[in-house]
Amino acid sequence: MSEITLNTAVSxxxxxxxxxAPVRTTGAVAWARQNLFGSWWSTAVTxxxxxxxxxxxxxxxxxxxxxAIWEVPVVNGQAQTQACREIxxxxxxxxxxxxxxxxxxxxxxPFEEHWRPALVCLLFVGLYVVSAMRRFWNWTxxxxxxxxxxxxxxxxxxGVFGLSYVPQERWGGLPITLxxxxxxxxxxxxLAILVALGRRSKLPAIKMxxxxxxxxxxxxPLISLLFMASVMFPLFLPEGMNIDKLLRAQVAITLFAGxxxxxxxxxxxxxxxxxxxxxxxxxxxxxxxxxxxxxxxQALRMVIPPLVNTFIGFxxxxxxxxxxxxxxxxxxxxxxxxxxxxQGFGIEVYITVGVIYLVFCFAMSRYSQDLERDLNRxxxx
Amino acid sequence: MGESVLTAHVASxxxxxxxxxxxxxxxxxxxxxxxxxxxxxLQVAAGERVVVCGPSGSGKSTMIRCINRLEQHQEGRIVVxxxxxxxxxxxxxxxxREVGMVFQSFNLFPHLTVxxxxxxxxxxxxxxxxxxxxxxxxxxxxxxxIPEQAEKYPGQLSGGQQxxxxxxxxxxxxxxxxxxxxxxxxxxxxxxxxxxDTMVMLAEMGMTMxxxxxxxxxxRQVADRVVFMDRGEIVESGEPEAIFNNPQTDRxxxxxxxxxxxx
Numbered sequence: 001m002s003e004i005t006l007n008t009a010v011s012x013x014x015x016x017x018x019x020x021a022p023v024r025t026t027g028a029v030a031w032a033r034q035n036l037f038g039s040w041w042s043t044a045v046t047x048x049x050x051x052x053x054x055x056x057x058x059x060x061x062x063x064x065x066x067x068a069i070w071e072v073p074v075v076n077g078q079a080q081t082q083a084c085r086e087i088x089x090x091x092x093x094x095x096x097x098x099x100x101x102x103x104x105x106x107x108x109x110p111f112e113e114h115w116r117p118a119l120v121c122l123l124f125v126g127l128y129v130v131s132a133m134r135r136f137w138n139w140t141x142x143x144x145x146x147x148x149x150x151x152x153x154x155x156x157x158x159g160v161f162g163l164s165y166v167p168q169e170r171w172g173g174l175p176i177t178l179x180x181x182x183x184x185x186x187x188x189x190x191l192a193i194l195v196a197l198g199r200r201s202k203l204p205a206i207k208m209x210x211x212x213x214x215x216x217x218x219x220x221p222l223i224s225l226l227f228m229a230s231v232m233f234p235l236f237l238p239e240g241m242n243i244d245k246l247l248r249a250q251v252a253i254t255l256f257a258g259x260x261x262x263x264x265x266x267x268x269x270x271x272x273x274x275x276x277x278x279x280x281x282x283x284x285x286x287x288x289x290x291x292x293x294x295x296x297x298q299a300l301r302m303v304i305p306p307l308v309n310t311f312i313g314f315x316x317x318x319x320x321x322x323x324x325x326x327x328x329x330x331x332x333x334x335x336x337x338x339x340x341x342x343q344g345f346g347i348e349v350y351i352t353v354g355v356i357y358l359v360f361c362f363a364m365s366r367y368s369q370d371l372e373r374d375l376n377r378x379x380x381x
Numbered sequence: 382m383g384e385s386v387l388t389a390h391v392a393s394x395x396x397x398x399x400x401x402x403x404x405x406x407x408x409x410x411x412x413x414x415x416x417x418x419x420x421x422x423l424q425v426a427a428g429e430r431v432v433v434c435g436p437s438g439s440g441k442s443t444m445i446r447c448i449n450r451l452e453q454h455q456e457g458r459i460v461v462x463x464x465x466x467x468x469x470x471x472x473x474x475x476x477x478r479e480v481g482m483v484f485q486s487f488n489l490f491p492h493l494t495v496x497x498x499x500x501x502x503x504x505x506x507x508x509x510x511x512x513x514x515x516x517x518x519x520x521x522x523x524x525x526x527i528p529e530q531a532e533k534y535p536g537q538l539s540g541g542q543q544x545x546x547x548x549x550x551x552x553x554x555x556x557x558x559x560x561x562x563x564x565x566x567x568x569x570x571x572x573x574x575x576x577x578d579t580m581v582m583l584a585e586m587g588m589t590m591x592x593x594x595x596x597x598x599x600x601r602q603v604a605d606r607v608v609f610m611d612r613g614e615i616v617e618s619g620e621p622e623a624i625f626n627n628p629q630t631d632r633x634x635x636x637x638x639x640x641x642x643x644x
Contacts, residue, residue, distance in 0.1 A: 378535075
């Protein structure tokens with residue numbers, strides 16, 4: 001250090017005092033003047049948009065809350081929806097949700113047993129929360145998942161511990177959506193990692209198999225895959241043997257998600273410099289050590305945004321199972337308004353179902369942002 | 382602590398009747414149609430320090446990368462510490478355990494702390510207990526004069542510090558041979574010295590070293606032998622004084638005039 005100061009003194013150049021960065025004018029008024037009312041044109045646009053936003057907000061609040069009907073009388077098991085029909089377009093008829101929420105959430109599951117799928121949904125949420133905590137990211141997650149999933153199976157099917165048996169055909173609503181997406185992604189993700197690694201393998205057979213899998217599955221719409229799983233697959237089975245319809249849909253979704261996720265993971269693998277592989281090789285790490293300790297931790301961190309993008313996409317894509325007659329959340333919502341009394345109240349139901357999807361997707365999205373920030377600490381200086 | 386461990390370790394490697402550390406015997410390699418290594422014959426004795434120099438594209442990096450099979454040679458024999466390099470994975474593992482490598486671009490693992498960079502291979506490859514591996518790593522970081530950086534991530538260090546971490550990481554595996562592939566070429570001038578100083582220290586402890594470098598001062602100071610390569614061939618080799626003061630071939634004369642002009 002002393003040498004450096006000596007040098008500057010000798011050369012006769014006084015050290016410039018370091019200054020703090022200039023203070024920017026801030027505050028809401030200054031900001032608005034600069035960005036919203038900077039010119040006549042900008043002022044005009046601001047006012048026009050403000051008018052539209054305020055009008056729309058007031059209109060929505062009036063429709064959704066002030067003029068809304070929350071309950072309708074039920075006579076002889078028939079909902080009397082005349083009041084709702086009279087205010088159609090002026091006020092929302094949330095009575096359809098009040099009346100039908102249990103059907104939307106749990107489908108045709110026996111009414112008096114609804115506590116079981118409700119508990120299943122809570123178990124799923126609990127499982128997500130626990131899995132999201134990084135302090136559980138070790139082997140303890142395996143028994144936690146195994147126990148929770150067994151519990152979920154017991155609750156849904158029943159037939160033991162005094163629970164009545166409920167066949168899979170009667171399951172429906174939110175549990176179906178959660179089952180399909182949780183199992184789908186939980187199996188698809190490891191599969192995707194293996195396929196992505198396989199696609200970069202030096203062994204031609206493995207590489208070929210992985211390329212074939214990705215290209216075949218990715219080149220086909222999910223709907224046709226679901227059809228194949230539900231209609232064609234049983235034709236190949238010996239007579240009398242029948243695999244659960246939900247399981248077949250589950251396999252189709254898993255395979256489909258796996259192909260997409262594999263390409264996302266491969267993108268991360270390709271972004272890593274060759275030097276990382278060489279350094280790991282030079283230290284004598286085996287292939288799996290290198291992959292598990294050096295390559296994947298870096299590659300997966302890099303692809304968190306597209307990974308979560310795909311996760312969110314598949315969470316919503318599970319609603320496509322409606323075409324093979326499985327009652328997921330969206331299908332249950334649609335079915336709820338088939339009844340003549342409630343026909344025409346689709347907006348309310350779709351908003352509600354949309355909000356449920358939004359809650360799950362937004363949670364995933366926020367979590368991924370936090371995760372990305374935490375895991376990429378090393379990139380900050 | 383690191384120093385004593387290292388010297389004891391190195392001393393055991395250098396015995397009078399020890400087999401040559403590295404033997405390259407008629408090694409040939411092609412990249413496609415390009416003949417990048419032509420009949421390379423080179424022996425490095427245990428404890429010997431060899432500096433490899435030559436113009437860019439002369440095959441010097443490829444040659445030392447063949448020694449731990451980051452590149453695969455197509456003809457000839459490579460024997461490292463008495464183990465022949467074959468397609469057998471066990472011989473490759475055995476060789477990589479004995480050979481440390483330092484790269485031009487450091488190649489530290491950016492998602493691991495400096496300490497974890499150093500302990501990873503000893504823990505997973507040598508099955509060393511974590512405590513012991515950390516103790517050893519701190520010893521070598523100390524030797525490299527960067528003990529205070531152990532908890533940082535590589536991205537937070539200067540180039541010179543990163544390269545010294547890379548040297549410490551390689552030393553933690555207690556290699557018998559160290560390969561340096563242009564270790565100072567990616568560094569700012571003021572950082573070159575700090576890395577070269579640590580390499581001189583290693584050389585003085587008796588480590589078997591093969592360095593690809595353009596640092597002729599370093600070559601003069603520590604090399605037992607300088608090997609000059611051009612167009613995939615070993616053109617000349619000998620003691621540094623002979624090579625630098627009395628070049629025999631036109632190619633070496635040309636090369637020396639070019640690098641000396643640069644300095």
